[in-house]
Amino acid sequence: MTSMPEKPTAAAVNARIRELWAGGALTAEQQAEYHRLLVMWAEAMRAEQELAA
Secondary structure, eight states: OOOOOSSOOHHHHHHHHHHHHTTSSOOHHHHHHHHHHHHHHHHHHHHHHHHHO
């Protein structure tokens, strides 16, 4: 498993999500991580969009 920095970029979070799904079906633990990553990805996207504006 790849560790994530405290405030990762949307691209870094997306890469971790893709890494999770590369193995096929997710275990319950991986599903929990996936949901956490989705929240992180949304937050990172918002932050990056605010910077670009």
